[in-house]
Amino acid sequence: MESLLSNGIQISVFSRYQPAYSRPTEDQYVFSYHIVIKNCRQDTVQLLYRHWVITNALGEVQEVEGDGVIGQQPVLEPGDVHSYDSWCPLPSPLGSMEGRYLMVNTETGENFYAQVPRFQLESTVMMN
Template identity: 45%
Template sequence: MISAVTEGIRVSVKTEYQSDYSSPLQAHYVFTYRITIENASDYTVHLLRRRWTIYDSNGTIREVEGEGVVGQQPVLEPGEVHEYVSGCNLRSSMGKMVGSYLIERVIDGKRLHITIPEFTMVVPFRLN
């Protein structure tokens, strides 16, 4: 599991290759990733937006930006954790993602960019 802490917000990521939904002969590789967001700060925070950069090992780069995460804009009190699972399709058997969340401290409205650590997605047979 990969983790990063920004402004007291810990973001951890774990990936998994989804062979049942992938089709290597058609250059279609599906991965899921589980994100854990832990508020270790002293402030209640509201997750507003997310931004991803997705790199495929064939040279393709995609940007994804939008509100919340999987249809939610969670509010986390100090000590609370929010987890979700999402997915990514690649056209090659390896790639990586990196991103950030825009959160707002509820007490004063200060907006912060929280780092989502860079993580790789690799089909298991590439590791042999």
């Protein structure tokens, strides 16, 4: 598990290879990840936007952006935790993800970023 505290937001990530959904002979590797977001600040915040940088073992980089996470823009009061699960397909058995969330302080309207730590996507399939 990877974890990072930035701007008062603690983000922890656990990733797992999903062999049941993968087809290595067709260069399709599927990974799931579980993210826990904890508000360690003294004010209420809302997650507005996500930006992911996904890199595979072939050196290809893909960026994914969009509103919220899995269709939600959660509001976290001080000490609150929000968690969710998602997934990522890759054309290689190894890769990584990292990114950031655009957050807003709901009391002041101030926008800021919370960094998502870089985490590895590693399959149990060996590369030849």
